[in-house]
Amino acid sequence: MSRYRNSVALIATLLCALALPAQAAKPKRIDLSTPEGANLAARKIQCSAQDNVPTVYWFHGEGYSRVPGERDRKLFNVEGMNIRQCVTVTDPVRGAGWRLISRELLLYVDPATGELLRDWKNPWTGQTVKVLQTANDPVNQRPVFPIGADGKPATWTATMSGNQWWNTLTVPLFYSNPLAGDYQKQIGGFYHATEMFNFFGNIDELTDPKNLNPAIRVGWVRIADWLPWMEMSGRAGEIYIHAAGRKLDNFEQLPPVVLKEIAATYPEWRSPPPADDARENETSWTYYKKKFPPASGARK
DSSP states (O other): OHHHHHHHHHHHHHHHHHHHHHHHOOOOOOOTTSHHHHHHHHHHHHSOSSTTOOEEEEEEEEEEEEOTTSOOOEEEEEEEEEEEEEEEEEETTTEEEEEEEEEEEEEEEOTTTOSBOSEEEOTTTOOEEEOOOEEEOOOOOOOBOSBOTTSOBOOOOOEEETTEEEEEEEEEEEEEOTTSOSOHHHHOOEEEEEEEEEEEEEHHHHHOTTOSSOOOEEEEEEEESOOGGGOOTTOSOEEEEEEEEEEOSSGGGSOHHHHHHHHHTOGGGGSOOOTTOOOOOOOHHHHHHHHSOGGGOSOO
16 A cells, blocks of 8 residues: 555656646746837837726826026916727738827816816916816827838837836927917917926836736926917916826726816716727817817907
8 A cells, every 4th residue: 555655646746747847937028129029018118918908197296387587486286197098000011019099188286275277367467267177089199010110120218227117208399389370380380399208117017928017107297388278378488297197007096186077077088099099189289279269269
């Protein structure tokens, strides 16, 4: 009997030994040095590696004025969110890539009360104006592939230190202002702004093939012309917004002031646009024009 038991034990040990390599085998980490790895990492920063999975970014901060010859003024706080999803797209030359589809809110908040600003007293004109919250729908991106439109392979350009990575993205903007007239080149009327993003995360999470939607932190700065609802009448100056946030685990993690406004005014912002969304992108300026078309005359 003891010999039988010893044989059974030996067989069991051999079976376990044979099974160990299969159990120990782990999926290969995403190789950031390859175009495919860099492209997939970029997707995981923005959304999920799985198609049609909603992802929410939240950020908050402060807005200030910058006028020549005077001190900067704090104008308001901001609460922002973007809800998005990514879908896979393929190109016979550029490979398997992805496209981001999203919509965003930027809400202007009273620093004293923490409530949304409905009216705002302009410190330069003395007038009280109605605040138009920014509700851009959609805010979509062009497809991104392992091979760029210029034929060059995608590269991972982030800085890495220890288990941390971060990158910097600066987006200068200069285009015809949709609120201006037909002679913008001759007399001005261009929208001039700069968007500055920083994304941060852990290398282990980003390169883990099983982690489809890693935790990401974001910093955002925007330097731009006066918002149209401020009714600044061409006064010299601009505003800048300094904010930071992160990719949330779920929609319900948004702050109460944002959840309340979405429930009351923007219910569509509980989910991203459909994957096949082909609409033109919305901006603060085109949104204002929709709310106050030229036929309605100057806003009072």
